Amino acid sequence: MGIFDRRQFLQISASALVAAADRREAQALSPARIEEHGGLLRAQGKNYAWEWSPSNDQFHLRDEKGGVIAASPLQPMVAVSPVGSGRAPQAIPGKIDSHKVHGAAITFYYEAVNGNARVGATWRFDSESIRVDPVVYQTSAAEDAISLHYFAEASAGEPTPALRASYLVVPGISEGSSVSPVVRSDVGLEARSWLGHGYASGPGLLQQWGLPVHFFCGFNINEREGIARDAYVRGQSEALCCGLADLPNGDLFTNLKSGAASLVVSYRSDLWGHQRGPGNLSLGSGLFWAFGANYYEAIRAYYAGLVDAGIIHKKASSERKTAVALTPQYCCWGAQVDRGKEGDRQNEAFLREMYRELKDSGMRAGMFPIDDKWEGRYGTLKASSERFPHFVEFLNEIRADGMRIGIWTAFFRCEDPGEVGLTTENMLRQPDGKPYLAGGGKYYILDFTQPKVEGVFRKIAQNFIREYNPDLVKFDFGYELPSLDVAAPQDKRYAGERLLKKGLEIVVGAMREINPDIVLMYYQLSPLFLDELDLHSPDDLFMCAGEYDLEANRRFFFSSLLGTLGVPTYGSSGYDWRSSPNIWFDSAAVGTLGSLNDFRGDEQGEKATPQRIAKYNGLAQLLRKSNIYYVTPLDVAYEAPTRGARSHSWARFENDELVLLAIRPEGHVDRAYSESMATERRVWDTIRASVPVVVASRTNDGIESSHSLGVVPYGDGDVSIRRPSGGEAEVTEHWLGGASTTSRLQTRAGSCHLRVRTKREDGALLEWIEIQFLT
Numbered sequence: 001m002g003i004f005d006r007r008q009f010l011q012i013s014a015s016a017l018v019a020a021a022d023r024r025e026a027q028a029l030s031p032a033r034i035e036e037h038g039g040l041l042r043a044q045g046k047n048y049a050w051e052w053s054p055s056n057d058q059f060h061l062r063d064e065k066g067g068v069i070a071a072s073p074l075q076p077m078v079a080v081s082p083v084g085s086g087r088a089p090q091a092i093p094g095k096i097d098s099h100k101v102h103g104a105a106i107t108f109y110y111e112a113v114n115g116n117a118r119v120g121a122t123w124r125f126d127s128e129s130i131r132v133d134p135v136v137y138q139t140s141a142a143e144d145a146i147s148l149h150y151f152a153e154a155s156a157g158e159p160t161p162a163l164r165a166s167y168l169v170v171p172g173i174s175e176g177s178s179v180s181p182v183v184r185s186d187v188g189l190e191a192r193s194w195l196g197h198g199y200a201s202g203p204g205l206l207q208q209w210g211l212p213v214h215f216f217c218g219f220n221i222n223e224r225e226g227i228a229r230d231a232y233v234r235g236q237s238e239a240l241c242c243g244l245a246d247l248p249n250g251d252l253f254t255n256l257k258s259g260a261a262s263l264v265v266s267y268r269s270d271l272w273g274h275q276r277g278p279g280n281l282s283l284g285s286g287l288f289w290a291f292g293a294n295y296y297e298a299i300r301a302y303y304a305g306l307v308d309a310g311i312i313h314k315k316a317s318s319e320r321k322t323a324v325a326l327t328p329q330y331c332c333w334g335a336q337v338d339r340g341k342e343g344d345r346q347n348e349a350f351l352r353e354m355y356r357e358l359k360d361s362g363m364r365a366g367m368f369p370i371d372d373k374w375e376g377r378y379g380t381l382k383a384s385s386e387r388f389p390h391f392v393e394f395l396n397e398i399r400a401d402g403m404r405i406g407i408w409t410a411f412f413r414c415e416d417p418g419e420v421g422l423t424t425e426n427m428l429r430q431p432d433g434k435p436y437l438a439g440g441g442k443y444y445i446l447d448f449t450q451p452k453v454e455g456v457f458r459k460i461a462q463n464f465i466r467e468y469n470p471d472l473v474k475f476d477f478g479y480e481l482p483s484l485d486v487a488a489p490q491d492k493r494y495a496g497e498r499l500l501k502k503g504l505e506i507v508v509g510a511m512r513e514i515n516p517d518i519v520l521m522y523y524q525l526s527p528l529f530l531d532e533l534d535l536h537s538p539d540d541l542f543m544c545a546g547e548y549d550l551e552a553n554r555r556f557f558f559s560s561l562l563g564t565l566g567v568p569t570y571g572s573s574g575y576d577w578r579s580s581p582n583i584w585f586d587s588a589a590v591g592t593l594g595s596l597n598d599f600r601g602d603e604q605g606e607k608a609t610p611q612r613i614a615k616y617n618g619l620a621q622l623l624r625k626s627n628i629y630y631v632t633p634l635d636v637a638y639e640a641p642t643r644g645a646r647s648h649s650w651a652r653f654e655n656d657e658l659v660l661l662a663i664r665p666e667g668h669v670d671r672a673y674s675e676s677m678a679t680e681r682r683v684w685d686t687i688r689a690s691v692p693v694v695v696a697s698r699t700n701d702g703i704e705s706s707h708s709l710g711v712v713p714y715g716d717g718d719v720s721i722r723r724p725s726g727g728e729a730e731v732t733e734h735w736l737g738g739a740s741t742t743s744r745l746q747t748r749a750g751s752c753h754l755r756v757r758t759k760r761e762d763g764a765l766l767e768w769i770e771i772q773f774l775t
Helices: 006-026 295-308 319-325 333-338 348-361 391-400 451-468 497-514 548-565 580-590 610-620 678-686
Strands: 033-037 040-044 048-053 058-063 068-073 077-082 095-102 105-113 117-125 129-132 135-139 143-150 152-155 158-161 167-169 182-184 191-194 215-221 236-244 251-257 260-266 279-283 287-292 367-370 404-409 443-445 472-475 519-522 569-571 591-593 630-634 649-654 657-663 687-689 693-697 708-713 717-722 728-735 740-746 751-756 766-773
Touching: 058 236, 068 215, 068 236, 077 117, 077 135, 077 152, 077 158, 135 143, 143 279, 158 251, 158 260, 215 260, 215 295, 236 295, 287 295, 295 548, 319 519, 348 367, 348 391, 367 472, 391 404, 391 451, 404 451, 451 497, 548 569, 548 580, 548 630, 569 580, 580 591, 580 610, 580 649, 580 657, 580 693, 591 610, 610 708, 610 766, 657 678, 657 687, 678 687, 678 717, 687 693, 693 717, 708 717, 708 751, 740 751, 751 766
Parallel strands: 367 404, 404 472, 472 519, 569 591
Antiparallel strands: 033 040, 040 048, 048 058, 058 068, 077 143, 095 105, 105 117, 117 129, 117 135, 129 287, 135 279, 143 260, 152 158, 167 182, 167 215, 191 251, 215 236, 236 287, 251 260, 630 649, 649 657, 657 693, 687 717, 693 708, 708 766, 717 751, 728 740, 728 766
């Protein structure tokens, strides 16, 4: 059968469509309505419309009100290079040959791609989402696929970004706070940014937190009669979220240029030969489009859509695992940096000193994570016998105090392969065949695609759990995996975005055979790692000095969405004590608390004052006990690059019950607009406060009906809690140091009115207020 056999090409696409239809029927997904008239192909969903014109091969996405969300060329571009030629890649677009409608799906066929290749692209339309199959690239040439470009057009023989919207939203675009993830198109930002696992070195913006993200968002400002182009809110379209439905064996990027974006999967098959013609190549991955009133809700719809499609499943964590994940932490990393104890300078005396200072501080953390570098050498997962001669005994002392233990790891690193029974042949390889060295030449990166590495490291991981029995593993440096420009694994089926998944499957699977409730913490936003990762971390805020709380709030804004999938957020602090109470205020809504500050003094010379310790202890009493929840951010200016992707206040729901509110009364957004939304109107009716305050139910019931509430005010003032059932309450103020004061309060006019204070007349500091309703 010839390479260009049209019947074969159609059969490939048709078989994929039949499988897709079977999946849709099994998952009870309702299809969109597809119509073709007037030279325009249109798919009409419940909350979107998709239109395509064959005359220019452009598609437009519209929201349910008809506003344009985004527009782009449909044809994916494939950059190729003749095998062994060393030539620069070229990407020559073809022309549309035909399209075929199959129920609720459409396959588009392009010919004369890169001269004489063919491309097939299938889009499938459900009522509230769109799915795109991997691209079929059919070539008779001996050529390597260098990269695949979605939403691109040709410019001087190169693919150029061509998806246009007024705003693009790229979480994790920078590790620092100086570049906003909300990118207005006309500022002209030109960048190639990771959406995948990441790489800490090389040109471009430094990225760590959020990776892999595996999605981006967009929305538009539409010109309408009588409304200026920059009109706030009224001219703003709803938002899209475009993300992966599975992982490609290439690296995932987004390109931003001239106010447009493209999605790129880089293969560098010229170096590795894993996507090479002649033949039929499957390129890219499944894409999933979802829609929402704003980009926060669009991301929520993307996560929910993957669940509904059976692609991912919400975490079903045990009660013990959830309790571990939600335990408030104190990490000594900040003190390590302040006191010059990073790397091989960390030792047992320092750890004991830090643990003693934690106990003396009065901070009631429940977990003590031990950070880098407790290992003798990376890759052994064994403590240094020279620097930590009594490591196991120290861990036992911590447990005897009722504390849980976390231990930092960088699973992919290996300093001395021979020490663990491997060789440099078992490490990731460069194109010249030499083993790849990371960390400035200090260590190798393990190749988990090799069976020998899998067998060796399964034993290492299990011995690590048996010997040290941590409750939590703080995984780090997943972004250290190199791009395919630099190195690759032996088995290229697991190259690119699949390599991180492969390694975690092996290591985490091995550890859970010993302890099924071990908690893995990392800082990804991708929903495709739910089986391996349990707790989200905001990562290191080291590039955000002076505004640690603002950047933490932004990271919590995005990570709070993982709560719908069963992944809470650990609210680590920055490197100063001053911003920590603000970070803890936000953390209470999205997961648990954390601190990595130095008790002797931070980078500003400030210390852990009793007021700050009181806030930490009080909020720790209000933390919810469920890992599954959804959050509504309040007072958000979605289109603002500086204020956008941040939440001034938070509402948390479990089983549709409002169980926690963290309110800062003076918001930035016009409350009249906020209160036009039903959820926000319900929230503002529940709590009225003159000072910032966190109010939480301490039962499974909502705030308005729970018999037990907790309150932590951030100032002296008035707090009114809606209480339709009325009745009398016992109010107990808990003070730092263990004392308490109890009084009675009568509910009046359907509300419980509190006059809150943060300090008693004798100077005692409030931790939290407990309200027990008696009737």
